[in-house]
Amino acid sequence: MLQISLRLRLEFVPVLALAAGCASSSPKPVEPAEARERPAAEIIEASNKPPPIGMLLAELDASIRAWNHLLLTADTADERRKARMLEDNLSRLTHQRRTEIIEQLESGPLNNRVVAASALGFTRDVEAQSPLLAALEDSHPEVVSNALLGLMILGRTDTPLDPLCRLMQSSPDESVRRNAAQCVGSLVQAGARSDCVLAAARQGLSDVEPGVRSQSALLLAMLADHDSLPSICDLLYDDVPLVAAAAARAVAYIGTENPPQKGIAARALSRAYADAKGATRAHVRRALVDLAGVDRGVEPKDWEEWANRLP
Secondary structure (H helix, E strand, O other): OOOOOOOOOOOOOOOOOOOOOOOOOOOOOOOOHHHHOOOHHHHHHHHOOOOOHHHHHHHHHHHHHHHHHHHHHOOOHHHHHHHHHHHHHHHHHHHHOHHHHHHHHHHOOHHHHHHHHHHHHHHOOHHHHHHHHHHOOOOOHHHHHHHHHHHHHHOOOOOOOHHHHHHHHHOOOHHHHHHHHHHHHHHHHHOOOOOHHHHHHHHHOOOOOHHHHHHHHHHHHHOOOHHHHHHHHHHHHOOOHHHHHHHHHHHHHHHHHOHHHHHHHHHHHHHHHHHOOHHHHHHHHHHHHHHHOOOOOOOHHHHHHHHHHOO
């Protein structure tokens, strides 16, 4: 599952409603006749007014945070159901108010632009694509980072990948590079293509940001880039378990999809399995099982013997 980086910083001070009905010795003010005679339809209409855009963005901010947390941690069917319900509600709210959210992204204050950038993706509306692409030129990295998230959630395969590749390769902000890599990976998986992706992913293998390294390894696997296999194999020993796990998956995938590379992939994984510690060890073993198509147990020597028999 792709980890999504959120940087939502909308500041909103709630107004608390004070409870009525307290006893008082002061005489009650007399209601004007006009207020007493206010038509019921007018009262209903006032109560049905949509919340101001600032309040809506604050609600969206909280909901997106909750959705992202569930997306990353949901282990049960009930938690996954809650995540789907949150996403459906976000889609409904953002679609209804998309014109105002676009206005906030284009000309609102910074905090509103940050939230609007990610919220627009939930509209699932082609109308959101152009403002999100324009937001990639924003001077604030928080807006750019969330615009990338918005484009990823929008998920349109006609999204131009060149500006995303540029950000992945050259943005000075780590969160922007990470979200660019995640966005490119998600769109490529959905069917988007561009010549820029291969070069960006190869460069990303050596990025200082772990999220970029892990996404780049998976991207190169999706592209079946066997020329990058030695570089991906180096990441099996990465100090960050997330990166080593992604590299293991990528090595196994390339070895499966490209039979001449299966022996190279198997020997790299078996060596890494013998040296792996902690959570990384389980990920590498799972990759070996995927590559072999059969579980050869937990002993490294059994995997090494199998790998050495392959051409």
